[in-house]
Amino acid sequence: MVGSFIFVPILLLMIVNVLSFSHKSKLHNILFGFGLLTALAQIALVLWPNKNFWQLTANYQFNVIKFNLAADNLTLVMLLAIGLVGLIALIVARGLINDVDQEYNFTNLWFIALTGMNGLVLATDIFSLYVFIEITAVASFILIALTKERDALEGAFKYVIFSSFATVLMLAAIALLVFFAGDTSFAAIANAIKANPGNSLILMGLILYLLSVFIKSGLIPFHGWLPDAYSAAPAITSIFIAGIVTKVVGIYPLIRFVQLTGTLADPLRNILLLVGGTSIVIAALSALGQTNFKRLLAYSSISQMGYIVLGLAAGSALGLAGAILHIFNHAVFKSLLFINAAAVEKQTGTLDIDKMGGLAEKMPYTGATSAIASLSTAGIPPLSGFWSKLLIIIALWNAQLYFYATVAVLASLLTLGYMLTLQRKVFFGQLENAFYETKEAGWQLVLPSLLLAGIILGLGLGFPWLINTWLIPIGKIL
Amino acid sequence: MSFWFFCVCVIMLAVIGVYCLLYTYSLMRALIGIEILIKAVTLLIIAVGYFSQHLALAQSLVITLIVMEVVIMVVAAGIVLGLHHYQKDLDIRKLRELKG
Structure with missing residues (x-):
């Protein structure tokens, strides 16, 4: 079946x-x-x-x-x-x-x-x-x-x-x-x-x-x-x-x-750790310098996948559970952010974040949902992205990989940096003259955005229930 | 003929394929490089099947592999054709629009 x-x-x-x-x-x-x-x-x-x-x-x-x-x-x-x-x-x-x-x-x-x-x-x-x-x-x-x-x-x-x-x-x-x-x-x-x-x-x-x-x-x-x-x-x-x-x-x-x-042999584990750590840091730094909305999100994707790889490299049930939760979270918040990018591109005709500003005033739903998704990406509690990153970092710490755990924590700050820059440039600040006539995108874009934002909030708040019923059983496949 | 003889052939084919990928400026030749690499790996699968007495398994893998390869090459050639439509030649150095 x-x-x-x-x-x-x-x-x-x-x-x-x-x-x-x-x-x-x-x-x-x-x-x-x-x-x-x-x-x-x-x-x-x-x-x-x-x-x-x-x-x-x-x-x-x-x-x-x-x-x-x-x-x-x-x-x-x-x-x-x-x-x-x-x-x-x-x-x-x-x-x-x-x-x-x-x-x-x-x-x-x-x-x-x-x-x-x-x-x-x-x-x-x-x-x-x-x-x-x-x-x-x-x-x-x-x-x-x-x-x-x-x-x-x-x-x-x-x-x-x-x-x-x-x-x-x-x-x-x-x-x-x-x-x-x-x-x-x-x-x-x-x-x-x-x-x-x-x-x-x-x-x-x-x-x-x-x-x-x-x-x-x-x-x-x-x-x-x-x-x-x-x-x-x-x-x-x-x-x-x-x-x-x-x-x-x-x-x-x-x-x-x-x-x-199974339990990873040493050379393989080191490869995973190295690639995961490098991806997190380099991609986050590259994202800081981007001016194209979608390109910034692409680098952010690479950085988040680095977290997943680090979680896997920890080699414990907890790390695996964190990695899998992060895959799900990433699917939710990254598709939400790309929907926001699509809505902005459709309504303003551009993806250059330097040319935008104050769009939250004209596109309230897009602005609000993208703020939730950005904060979840950066791992701000109580949104779902916080919990998966927390699990990954705890798993790394338990595996005595202190250096990589520190890298993961510090790179969260970089994530917060580029995500807030994006928010400030696109949705906050002075409304640009060119966008006075801008309207909210149609329901086909707004409804899915609200649904995904709801999932981010719900998963974050319902996490204590989720961890014992779903996540730890998943980690046991190791 | 030993397994290592096949390995040397596979490695030679792979080196030719990588060389082709790295040193060509033509979109079509890049696809040919990929093809040579896939041929190398097909030979490897057959050799592995023969020397580990699992030839039937290896044959079924290779047949599936050939089908998949054709599908990918058709799509890839379609994309090259689309690019040719815009830039009127196959120069790979013109694929520099996207960067940052």
């Missing part, structure tokens, strides 16, 4: 496209309705788990390929985040894209990306993981180049090159690991790693795998493509890709990696 997360979206997509029975605008409304239903069903299935649905693990066997699917607690959280950001992106697309053709294309690609991401988090073997990463990646290449503008194509091309190179590294890692495991399943690989401690070929395979997911998630120093792709992509694509796609494609395989290797 878990397989329906993969087959339902792709079947709906095929039904609508193969039986294209009516005019495109009508067809698009049908597809949009199907999309809403799929996303809502996905959220409902996770929030109100039905034992019969989740316990039957799907087991598909064809002649050529066989792939098994299974869900654990981590998968549930990822499915929830995918469903939530997917739903939001679908609604916002209604308000942002005016061209029926383009909106239809977006919804189609949305379905493919959803299929890929659902499959990715349900996969139990490393080769299925690769296949679903590629499905998601192909959909996101086209999503970035959706408008066929020059900058969008440039961003997409850089993403293609980096992503393909990462794919090559991942395939090499798969080959080396399969050589010892004899099978592609995570369990067999974990056994092979345990059975051959200190084997240099296995270590090489693991390092290649790590490099590959670092490139895919755009961590420093492998971030060349990420700011370009995020800032050049159309507004709706930025929301979807920054909110969920890079997290699922890059960070989720990293979590599975940590799970595979």
Whole structure:
């Protein structure tokens, strides 16, 4: 039954496209309705788990390929985040894209990306993981180049090159690991790693795998493509890709990696710590100097992913729980901030934060929700971002990684610095003359913003309840 | 032929691919570089399957891999075509609009 997360979206997509029975605008409304239903069903299935649905693990066997699917607690959280950001992106697309053709294309690609991401988090073997990463990646290449503008194509091309190179590294890692495991399943690989401690070929395979997911998630120093792709992509694509796609494609395989290797061997752990720490600091410093709204958010994304990597490197259940909560939080506040950026761009026609000012007066909902999201990013209590950062920092401290714990705390101040600069330049201060006529963006943008801001507040306030019922059980998968 | 002979071939192909990626100024040749790299890794998978007695598994992996590779290359070529439409040539040095 878990397989329906993969087959339902792709079947709906095929039904609508193969039986294209009516005019495109009508067809698009049908597809949009199907999309809403799929996303809502996905959220409902996770929030109100039905034992019969989740316990039957799907087991598909064809002649050529066989792939098994299974869900654990981590998968549930990822499915929830995918469903939530997917739903939001679908609604916002209604308000942002005016061209029926383009909106239809977006919804189609949305379905493919959803299929890929659902499959990715349900996969139990490393080769299925690769296949679903590629499905998601192909959909996101086209999503970035959706408008066929020059900058969008440039961003997409850089993403293609980096992503393909990462794919090559991942395939090499798969080959080396399969050589010892004899099978592609995570369990067999974990056994092979345990059975051959200190084997240099296995270590090489693991390092290649790590490099590959670092490139895919755009961590420093492998971030060349990420700011370009995020800032050049159309507004709706930025929301979807920054909110969920890079997290699922890059960070989720990293979590599975940590799970595979169990308690991390020293060289691997040092690599994770180094890359995570560097990403946090360098990306936060780069964000300070940005004048493009979306580019600033892109660097902020890299910095936040650094926190997730540090949480994983702590190697304890607490660190893992913190990292996973931060993935969910990041999906919520980053998509909210990108929606705000889209609203500002739509109403004022620019993304240059030096030209803006005082917009909160004219766009009260956008201003208020972006303030909540910014503070959550910086980790101000009682917003949800505070709790996940706190868990990560405590986990680092408990693992006696005092230096990295200090870096994580101090970099929070940098985050606060660039986020407040952004707020002050865009939403506060003197209203610029050019923006006297500016109005609030339509309900398609305001409603999702309010929903996401509500989730940030609710998660933050409900955290004491959340930690024992959801988070600590997730950390136990280690 | 030993496993290491295949490894040397794979590494040679990989070096050619990386060289192609680093030293070309053409968008299309960059894609060819990626293709060569994927060929290297395909050879590695086959060699691994053969020498670890899991050839059937390796074959099914390689077939899936070839399908995925074609899909990616088609999309990538489409993007290159789109860029060619704007800048009328394939010079990679013109991809400098986005920076900061």
